[in-house]
Amino acid sequence: MxxxxxxxxxxxxxxxxxxxxxxxxxxxxxxxxxxxxxxxxxxxxxxxxxxxxxxxxxxxxxxxxxxxxxxxxxxxxxxxxxxxxxxxxxxxxxxxxxxxxxxxxxxxxxVEMHANQTSGNCIRNTTTDQFSGVQADEITDPRPYCEIIRQWSTFHPEFAFLPRKFKVAVNASEHTDRAAIQVHDIGLQMMRNDKGELGFRVHVGGGLGRTPMVGPVIRDFLPELDLLTYLEAVLRVYNRYGRRDNKFKARIKILVKALTPEGFAAKVEEEWSHIKDSPTRLTQEAIEQFKGYFTEPDYEQVPDVKDVLATQRFENREFDQWIGHNVDTHKNPGYAIVTLTMKKTGTPPGDVSDRQLEQIADLADQYSFGEVRVTHQQNVVLADVRKDQLFELWQAITPMDFATANLNTLTDVICCPGGDYCALANAKSIPVAESIQRQFDDMDYLYDIGNIDLNISGCMNACGHHHVGNIGVLGVDKKGQEFYQISLGGSSHHDAAIGKILGPSFAREDMPEVMQKIINVYVDNRTEEEPFLDTYRRIGIEPFKERVYA
Amino acid sequence: MPDVITSDGSIRQDDWVVVPRPADGESLDIPEQPALIPADLWLAGKEHFEDRDDIGVWLDSHDEPETLAGVVNELPVIAVNFPKFSDGRGYSIARLLRERLNYQNELRAVGDVLLDQLQFMKRCGFDTYVLRADKDINKAARCLNFFTQGYQAATDTDEPLFRRRAS
Structure with missing residues (x-):
């Protein structure tokens, strides 16, 4: 790194x-x-x-x-x-x-860390796929480009006082989007054009918050060397013309909508035409230099352990479930990607103790070349684990509570700190997450209902990304009482969509039961192998409404 | 006389005054001392000022610097107003004046100009600053110089760090 x-x-x-x-x-x-x-x-x-x-x-x-x-x-x-x-x-x-x-x-x-631009009306931390560099279906490793963007955006003198916060995300996988790029102010999808040249498809104006939007494409292909000049053009247009009179209309998505994506793109192209050959234009040499920091670790020849693993999985059901859910395919056949889940019921999602941080450090040193990745789902990834060490690793992390085999299931909740900690929140979010985790504590049942993104935010600032949860929960305040509004059908992946509101909100104590009814509608209507989101898209919101408000 | 900070942090005094935009129906009152008048009013009647070499203009944060294309260097001073320090449009205006319109003379920051914004203004091409009166002008030099370098190219340098590293 x-x-x-x-x-x-x-x-x-x-x-x-x-x-x-x-x-x-x-x-x-x-x-x-x-x-x-x-x-x-x-x-x-x-x-x-x-x-x-x-x-x-x-x-x-x-x-x-x-x-x-x-x-x-x-x-x-x-x-x-x-x-x-x-x-x-x-x-x-x-x-x-x-x-x-x-x-x-x-x-x-x-230790080469900082807190620069993690808040405020400036360019924030650039995010990407937590499996960057280790997955098989990647156009190229996006992290060198993220670092290039980090350096360009750090203390940028022109963009320190933007109309509102500004978030950039990069994705390089062809088939999945773990970085939710279409709900960012700028989403960059890495791609190759017809000539095989490397570049980006540029989405601008996605976002959550009060006015959730999926970001439209404003440029089909941006050559890699043009990355920074083009970003500078987008930011300059936003800095000059984004609304500053109303905080709730100040994000770039409002400007893109007002100008239309075509109109906005034309303004950016005009600005860019003046600066595309400026000294900010990247050089191949510079890109190579950044790539030099993200080379592969010294992978070893790992003996084929397929049979051993099969036996271990056969003999140990929990290990089998863990492999099935929390372990992903690595581009190197001798290695695997392991996600440590920080979602044990009873612990606020994403919270870690000092001791656990040290345990993760030790695990990284012992099993994954001393590095980890934090995911936007609030888990931690060991990206380079030898397959012949998986069983040993699983045994080590089980008592540490990092082996809850619920990755991507209903109980792998994305959840903001909510009213327990945050001054902006309208309602608590952590107790809702916990009550739903308790309702769905039967692992077999949980696996049967499959992968479901459940995202919970304590207010409409949407730190819990509720709009793009397959099931989204938003805490609202009604005359001093905390209530929860449910939306269905959101997605943060390549098929990005904003969820639809189900109807009137619910009291906190009713949430587990309401969630159970929603899942029951899905189970009653699904065809074999059909995930929640597909069933929802096929049958629409009505059957859910009827059951929940019956 | 107002104190003016220069980019090296030193302080000097001069006579330039910002002439506010006249109310509707009123005419512009040009003082005898060096004056900065609203840019659009100067453009509309610049032949009237040809006998004076101490007339400059000011742009507000919503003004378009492009309107001055081709004539910027007829002006000895251009000021950019920051109506509120958190309004960052002035930074883009400054870079456009310098880098797009090739403005060569003095570029001054006026309005809600505070200490911690000076470093950004300097990098965007300002060379003089009129600090808001309640701020301690003696701290300006320190606040202009917290950083010895930056990552990006801007008005102050053509060499972003990635180019300096490569050379």
Whole structure:
């Protein structure tokens, strides 16, 4: 993965010094709250319901074991001994003290980490597929391009005060989209054109929040060398013409809709025509240099263990289920991709203790070349596990609660911190996730109903991505009471879609039962092997409505 | 006389005043001292100012700098107004004036100009700054110089870091 050179190190150190100075001026009253706000947000620091919250960047989800150990130490020294994996591949601390933040940043900088632009109206952390570089059906590894975007967007002088936040995601798999690129401000799908040249299909104006939208394609093919100049053109058009009069209409999706995708694309092309050959244009040499950081690890010749694995699976049902759900195919036949699930019932989705962070670090060192990836589903991936070590790994992680074999099932819930922690939330989300997990605690039943994305947000800012859950849950406030609105049919994959609202919202205690009715409608109507989303698309929302509101 | 910060962080004083846009029906009142007038009004009657070399213009954050194409270098000073520090349009306006319209003379940031925004303004091509009156002008030099380099090309450099690394 990417390693800082002297330039990155210098800028990281300068950034810590700058934020220390800004914090001191804020605490001394030289900066008003209003003036300090964007400065602290651009450094991931929110002032929250119970305490400040610090969001630490994990660029495109990649972490080294040394970084995990440092995070563990920071949660112990400055927080309450746990952290939270977010739905954008980042890590959050829930209880730091504002005056400690500069010291935390200094500790992070020592292990090449930071909190730059993890919040605020600027370009945020670029996200991608957690299986990048290890899956078979990939056009090319997207991570070098993510790092190129990270560096270009870091402290970009023109785009530090955009109308609203701005998120970029990159996907390189042909058949799946684990990065949900079509619900990002810019979604980049890697592809090759007819001539075999590498580039991107560019979606602009997707997003969740108050006005959920699937991002239209505004350029069918963008050659790779043009990546940054084109992004700069999109951002400049947005910076100049995005609405600034109304926070709820300030995202780029509103501008794209107002101008129409064609009209917006024309404006971008016009702007781009002036800057496409500017010094910001990438060079093949530069791309190769970035690619040099993402070379394959030293894979070994792993003996064929097909028979051994088959026996182990036959003899041990739980191991079999784990392999079936939490282990994915690696491009190297001797290796496998293992997802550690952070979704044990009773633990808030994505929460990890300091000890668990260290355990993950140890697992990474022992089984996966010292690296892990954080997923936007709030799990952690060991991307390069030898197949002959799978059984041993499974035995090791079972007592650590990382082996719950529910990946991609109904209980692998995406869930924001909600009203338990977040000042923006209208309702709690964690207890809803837990009550549904309890309702569906029978693993055989869970496997029978198959892969279902259940996404829960505590407010319409949609950190839990509820619009694109096959089943989405949104916490709403009705006269001071917490209620939950359900939507069906959303998807964040290649067939991206925004879910449809089922009807009036429900009280929290009714949620497990309502969820059970929805699943019953699916089970009653599905044809063999038909996943939830397909059944929904075939029969529509009416049968669900009839049952739930009967 | 107002204090003006320059990009190296030093402070000087000059006489330039920003002349606000006149209310509807009122005419522009040009002072005798060096004056920055709304850009569209200068464009509409620039022949009236030909005998003065101390008339510049200012652009508001929603103004289009392209309207000055071809004539920018007739102006000794162009100011860009930041109505609120969080309004980032002025950064794009500055880069367009410098990089698209090839403006060579003084580019000044006015309005809600605070210390922590100076570094970005400098990289986008501003060379003078009128800090909001309640801010400590003596901290400007420090705030302009937190960073010794940047990742991107911008008005201040043609060499993004990926090109510097390669050379």
């Amino acid at each position: 990417y390693v800082y050179d002297e330039h990155d190190r210098q800028m990281a150190a300068e950034r810590v010094a700058q934020f220390r100075d800004q914090t001191e001026r804020a605490l001394a009253g030289e900066l008003s709250e209003d003036e300090f706000l964007p400065l602290r947000l651009q450094n991931g620091l929110y002032v929250q319901r119970l305490a400040p919250m610090l969001r630490i960047a994990v660029p495109y989800g990649m972490l080294r074991s040394a970084q995990l150990r440092r995070l563990a130490r920071i949660t112990r020294d400055y927080d309450k001994g746990y952290a939270h994996f977010t739905t954008r591949q980042n890590v959050q601390l829930n209880w730091p003290e504002i005056e400690d933040v500069p010291d935390i940043l200094a500790e992070l900088a020592e």
